[in-house]
Amino acid sequence: MNKKQLLNTYKKIDSFNEKKVDSSVKPAIYRSEYDERLIKDFHYAKFQKNLQNAQKSDTLKALLNKEDWSEEDTNTLLESLR
Template identity: 70%
Template sequence: MNKKQFLNTYKKIDAMEKAETKADDKKPLYRSEHDERLIKDFHYAKFQKNLDNAQKSDALKTLLEKENWDETDTEKLLESLR
């Protein structure tokens, strides 16, 4: 390789790095910190509600104790998780 080929290679590498940095610049997921906090609090409350419902569900407890499941048991599980 001669000097000109080396310089062209370095130019190509620099161009690739600049293209990668432009691709990495994305819009933020949330509009503001307040929006982020509200959305995360909402999802956490929803998770807590679902967890509480699952822990209090007698149908779910009986299904979890059962050893051999059939198709109807799977359907009951899905209905109890909705």
Template identity: 70%
Template sequence: MNKKQFLNTYKKIDALDEEKDAPTENPSIYRSKHDERLIKDFHYAKFQKNLNNAQQSQILKDLLNKENWDEKDTEKLLQSLR
């Protein structure tokens, strides 16, 4: 093969790669931008509520300060996170 054939082969390979990449655009999982905003706001508010509950929980604070945990402590942790 000569140099020109090598270059043409690389161009063809690059063109094939671009064709494979183009149709893989992900469609939106939301019906509209408004739905997307509502769902994201809902999840953010839920996260903030859970964060606040975790920070204010006296049971969780006591468990975090404890060095050696047993099975009962693990159960308390799981119950406080529900």
């Protein structure tokens, strides 16, 4: 089989494939709409919990009111956000 026949064979095989893949269409990230909703709700609840903890934290409030931060203050901030 020469090169031309080989290329023609590949063209025929491609023509048999009825589902043409459009490269501009991105594959879905989630398996279903339910999975998408569930994951987004989980992340939103996690965000709300972190926001509530940050707003109630006296340590964080004291750090935000401080003008000059030391290395210790930065470490305290990182620990309070964990």
